[in-house]
Amino acid sequence: MATMPDLVLRDIHQPPAPSWWPPAVGWWWLAAALLALVCAVVGWRLFRAWQRRRWQQLFDSEVAAAPDAVGRIAAMSSLLRRAARRQRRDADRLQGDDWLSFLDNGLPGAPFTSGVGIAMRDGAFRREADALDTPALHALARMRFVALMLGRGR
Known part of the structure; x- marks a missing residue:
């Protein structure tokens, strides 16, 4: 039997580890989906802020067009009744305490039935509204108008 010469054996050489850049296609898809989600959320928030400012400007301009405090209260009531129809079809026909309870729905402290908002019941029918706190x-x-218009009045 012939003897084998001493073979020089070497360890197995591993290939180099893959680079972290560029990432695999799945990571690109995930990054694109996250970017689209962030853009959608930011866009939605910007749109809602724009809507809120638009409704506030409409409310302020309609109320400012009234000649006196009683007219301003009547304008506020009219705007609230128009906005209330977005939440409930017959809300603009509510009267008295039912109307104030509807306006209080979802608000802490019931500001319409027991606070300054009680003037919405009969403030537009008074001769003088100087005793009322019209700025408040x-x-x-x-x-409340903006909340009803944005669909958060429930």
Whole structure:
């Protein structure tokens, strides 16, 4: 039997590890999906902020066009009734405490039935509204109008 010469054996050489850049196609798809999601969320928020400013400007311009405090209260009531129809079809025909309860729906502290908003019940029918806190009523009615128009009035 012939003897074999001593063979020089060497370890197995591993190929170099793959580079982290460029990533695989799946990572590109994931990044694109996340970017699209972020853009959609930011776009939606910008759109809602634009809508909110537009509704606030409409409310302010309609109320400012009224000649006196009683007219401003009537304009606020009219705008609120138009906006209320977006939430409930017959909401513009509600009267008295039912109307104020509808406006209070979802608001903490019931500002329409027990706060400054109580003037929405009969403030437009008074001869003088000077005793009422019309700036606070304006702020409350404006906030409720915008919420109803944006669909958050429930």
